[in-house]
Amino acid sequence: xxxxxxxxxxxxxxxxxxxxxxxxxxxxxxxxxxxxxxxxxxxxxxxxxxxxxxxxxxxxxxxxxxxxxxxxxxxxxxxxxxxxxxxxxxxxxxxxxxxxxxxxxxxxxxxxxxxxxxxxxxxxxxxxxxxxxxxxxxxxxxxxxxxxxxxxxxxxxxxxxxxxxxxxxxxxxxxxxxxxxxxxxxxxxxxxxxxxxxxxxxxxxxxxxxxxxxxxxxxxxxxxxxxxxxxxxxxxxxxxxxxxxxxxxxxxxxxxxxxxxxxxxxxxxxxxxxxxxxxxxxxxxxxxxxxxxxxxxxxxxxxxxxxxxxxxxxxxxxxxxxxxxxxxxxxxxxxxxxxxxxxxxxxxxxxxxxxxxxxxxxxxxxxxxxxxxxxxxxxxxxxxxxxxxxxxxxxxxxxxxxxxxxxxxxxxxxxxxxxxxxxxxxxxxxxxxxxxxxxxxxxxxxxxxxxxxxxxxxxxxxxxxxxxxxxxxxxxxxxxxxxxxxxxxxxxxxxxxxxxxxxxxxxxxxxxxxxxxxxxxxxxx
Numbered sequence: 001x002x003x004x005x006x007x008x009x010x011x012x013x014x015x016x017x018x019x020x021x022x023x024x025x026x027x028x029x030x031x032x033x034x035x036x037x038x039x040x041x042x043x044x045x046x047x048x049x050x051x052x053x054x055x056x057x058x059x060x061x062x063x064x065x066x067x068x069x070x071x072x073x074x075x076x077x078x079x080x081x082x083x084x085x086x087x088x089x090x091x092x093x094x095x096x097x098x099x100x101x102x103x104x105x106x107x108x109x110x111x112x113x114x115x116x117x118x119x120x121x122x123x124x125x126x127x128x129x130x131x132x133x134x135x136x137x138x139x140x141x142x143x144x145x146x147x148x149x150x151x152x153x154x155x156x157x158x159x160x161x162x163x164x165x166x167x168x169x170x171x172x173x174x175x176x177x178x179x180x181x182x183x184x185x186x187x188x189x190x191x192x193x194x195x196x197x198x199x200x201x202x203x204x205x206x207x208x209x210x211x212x213x214x215x216x217x218x219x220x221x222x223x224x225x226x227x228x229x230x231x232x233x234x235x236x237x238x239x240x241x242x243x244x245x246x247x248x249x250x251x252x253x254x255x256x257x258x259x260x261x262x263x264x265x266x267x268x269x270x271x272x273x274x275x276x277x278x279x280x281x282x283x284x285x286x287x288x289x290x291x292x293x294x295x296x297x298x299x300x301x302x303x304x305x306x307x308x309x310x311x312x313x314x315x316x317x318x319x320x321x322x323x324x325x326x327x328x329x330x331x332x333x334x335x336x337x338x339x340x341x342x343x344x345x346x347x348x349x350x351x352x353x354x355x356x357x358x359x360x361x362x363x364x365x366x367x368x369x370x371x372x373x374x375x376x377x378x379x380x381x382x383x384x385x386x387x388x389x390x391x392x393x394x395x396x397x398x399x400x401x402x403x404x405x406x407x408x409x410x411x412x413x414x415x416x417x418x419x420x421x422x423x424x425x426x427x428x429x430x431x432x433x434x435x436x437x438x439x440x441x442x443x444x445x446x447x448x449x450x451x452x453x454x455x456x457x458x459x460x461x462x463x464x465x466x467x468x469x470x471x472x473x474x475x476x477x478x479x480x481x482x483x484x485x486x487x488x489x490x491x492x493x494x495x496x497x498x499x500x501x502x503x504x505x506x507x508x509x510x511x512x513x514x515x516x517x518x519x520x521x522x523x524x525x
Contacts, residue, residue: 033465033522034465034518034519034520034522035071035072035465035466035467035520035521035522036069036070036071036072036460036466036467036469036515036518036520036521037070037071037072037073037074037238037466037467037468037469038065038068038070038072038073038074038468038469038470038471038474038511039074039075039415039418039419039468039469039470039471040061040073040074040075040470040471040498041075041076041087041419041483041494042054042058042075042076042078042097042100043076043087043099043100043129043494043497044471044483044496044497044498045057045058045061045497045498046126046497046498046499046500047102048122049103049117049120049122050099050122050123050129050130050133050134050138051099051100051122051129051134051497052100052497052498053099053100053101053102053103053222054100054101054102054105054222054223054225054226055102055103055104055105056102056104057500058102058226059226059229060503061073061503062226062229062230062233062235063233064503064508065230065233065235066233066234066235067505067508067509067512068507068508068509068511068512068515069511069512069515069516069520069521070235070511070515071234071235071236071520071521071522072235072236072237072238072315072316072466072468073230073235073236073237073238074237074238074239074240074318074468075237075238075239075240075314076240076419076483077090077239077240077241077242078096078097078100078223078239078313079091079092079093079094079095079096079097080092080095080096080097080098081097081099081131081494082246082248082249083246083248083489084489084490084493084494085129085131085493085494085495086484086489086493086494087240087242087494088242088320089246089287090242090245090246090249091168091171091172091175091246091248091249091250092164092168092171092249092250092251093242093245093249093251093306094162094164094165094168094250094251094305094306094309095164095165095168095172095216095250096216096219096220096223097219098138098139098142098215098219099134099138100219100222100223101142101215101218101219101222102222103117103141105222106145106218110148111145111146111148111149112141112144112145112148116141116144117137117141120133120137120141121133122134122137126497126499127496127497127499128492128495128496128497129494129495129496129497130495131494131495142211142214142215142218143211145214145218146210146211146214146215149214152210154217155210155213155214155217156210156213158213158216158217159209159213162216163305164250164305164309165212165213165216167250167253167254168212168250169209169210169212169213170198170201170202170205170209171183171249171250171253171254172208172209172212172250173205173208173209173212174186174190174201174205176208177201177205177208178190182247182248183248183252183253184247184248184265184266191253191265192265193253193254223313227313227314231315236315236316237313237314237315237316238314238315238316238317238318238365238468239310239313239314239316239317239318240317240318240320241306241307241310241317241318241319241320242320242321243319243320243321243322243324243325244271244285244287244288244289244290244321244324245287245288246287247267247270247286247287247288251302252265252288255302257291257294258290258291258294258295258302259288259289259290259291260288260289260290260291260330261288266333267288267289267333268332268333269289269330269331269332269333269341270284270285270286270287270288270289270330270331270332270333270335271285271286271287271288271289271324271328271329271330271331272284272285272286272329272331272338272341273285273329273338273370273371274329274338274339274341274343274371275338275339276371279338279487281337281338281339282337282338282339282341283338283486283487284331284335284336284337284338289328289330292346292347295347296347296350299354300347300350300351300354300355300358303351303354303355304354304355304358304359307355307359307362308358308359311359311361311362315363316363316364316365317362317363317364317365318364318365318366318367318388319364319365319366319367320367321367321370322366322367322368322379322380322385322387323368323369323370323371323372323376324346325346325347325348325351325352325379326345326346326348326373326375326376326379327343327344327345327346327373327375327376328343328344328346329341329342329343329344330342330343330344348375348379349379349382349383352379352382352383352385364385365385365386365387365388365413365466366380366383366385366386366387366388367387367388368380368387368388369388369390369393369418372402384411386411386412386413386464386465386466387412387413388412388413388414388415388418389403389407389408389412389413389414389415389464390403390414390415390416390417390418390421391405391414391415391416391417391455391458391459392416392417392421392422392424392427392431392455394439394442395431395435395436395438395439395442396431396432396435397432397434397435405458405462408462408463408464409463409464410463410464410465411465412464412465413464413465413466413467413468414459414462414464414466414467414468415459415467415468415469415470416452416455416456416459416469416470416473417470417473418468418470419470419483419484420483420484420485420486421482422479422482423452423470423472423473423477423478423479423481423482424451424452424455424456424473424476425448425449425451425452425473425476425477425478425479426477426478426479426480426481426482427451428448428449428451429448429478429479430479436448436451439451439454439455443458449476452473452476453476455473456469456473456474456514457514460514460515460517460518460520461518467520470483471498472496474507474510474511475502475507480492480496481496482496483496
């Protein structure tokens with residue numbers, strides 16, 4: 001195997017062994033008092049190849065965070081994107097996104113030639129990810145790199161060291177053989193995992209399985225270098241764990257007993273949320289629901305392994321839809337509307353205590369947005385995890401007292417808005433007029449254009465230990481930079497990309513000045 005250079009971007013990427021790259025765990029994972037974070041998906045980083053990667057721009061971004069005196073970088077899930085190009089609908093809760101592997105690094109390692117990908121037009125614009133183009137071309141390029149990788153034993157060792165890969169590699173190889181059909185459309189012996197059939201197909205698809213091991217191995221090598229560089233610069237990384245997994249995933253196919261499925265492995269009920277002020281029909285997400293009774297009998301082993309895998313990648317994680325652990329909304333499978341659903345009890349503190357016992361080092365943020373009952377509030381308090389507050393929500397006519405900035409406390413994480421919300425500037429134009437007027441009155445301003453700065457200042461000054469500002473809000477961008485609109489597919493969801501010229505020294509200095517003024521550089525080194 002040609003190893004090539006270990007430093008793909010000069011001094012920015014410290015030389016290190018592959019073993020170290022695959023085993024590093026940050027020693028500085030605790031939440032530091034009064035810290036500040038910027039939210040930017042990896043997909044949004046600049047690169048010449050259609051989507052953000054772990055190449056030069058990732059290290060330059062960390063340099064920017066360091067200069068801006070930011071203690072944290074929050075990313076969205078690094079899992080492979082699935083239905084609707086969403087990182088929250090993935091083929092695996094454990095696997096990583098091949099699109100983020102940097103092609104220039106593979107060139108420097110002798111696994112690719114520039115001529116094999118440089119002439120590909122990776123999208124119509126460098127301001128948006130073109131997932132259709134990535135789907136069409138990126139795998140072919142990675143398979144060329146795989147064809148030059150000669151250390152099969154190393155990939156076998158990687159697969160053995162990652163217990164989840166056995167099922168994932170086989171699942172993806174079969175999907176390729178089946179023309180990417182959902183596993184629920186496979187022939188019964190494959191769908192129901194007949195042991196003899198799986199033995200035969202595993203032998204038949206051995207080389208394709210090894211390709212997927214190669215992809216996951218390269219991802220982890222490159223990400224570890226980015227993560228280590230960030231930690232050395234005093235920047236810790238916050239990951240994101242979707243509470244549910246996709247129906248068409250290796251997780252559900254390989255462990256159907258952990259989900260609410262019938263004898264033919266079709267869901268009996270699916271996830272969503274009830275009708276509310278935002279949606280008269282509610283939301284039907286379509287994810288299979290967990291069989292919490294069965295999972296509890298294993299001492300929550302699958303979840304512990306999942307979180308352990310995430311803490312191998314991040315210093316802290318946000319558990320999405322944390323309220324679903326107290327009670328979850330169950331909708332009959334096949335329903336078009338969420339009106340037919342009902343609330344059912346979740347595992348609650350049994351889950352939390354199991355995680356704390358198994359992973360005492362785990363630092364977790366609980367995404368507790370949405371319909372919160374007394375039970376959810378008690379679970380959050382008993383867990384000790386910091387919950388979340390969104391400044392935009394404070395000015396909604398349906399806001400409760402707990403949404404008001406005066407209620408913000410030390411043990412919480414405050415955002416202007418998340419990736420599921422419009423940018424502040426976009427919100428000032430698309431939110432109900434009464435909400436915008438309420439915000440302007442609160443801040444004592446007469447111009448909408450002043451709202452981004454005012455909301456960021458409010459976050460900076462509040463008592464919360466950690467604040468997270470989407471980069472789009474620091475840049476004061478409009479709705480064109482919104483990352484996702486819930487309950488919608490296609491359009492501009494998950495596509496926004498950062499223009500490299502936007503990361504100026506002036507912006508870094510501006511952010512650093514506010515951070516220091518508000519004593520939010522305590523965790524910065």
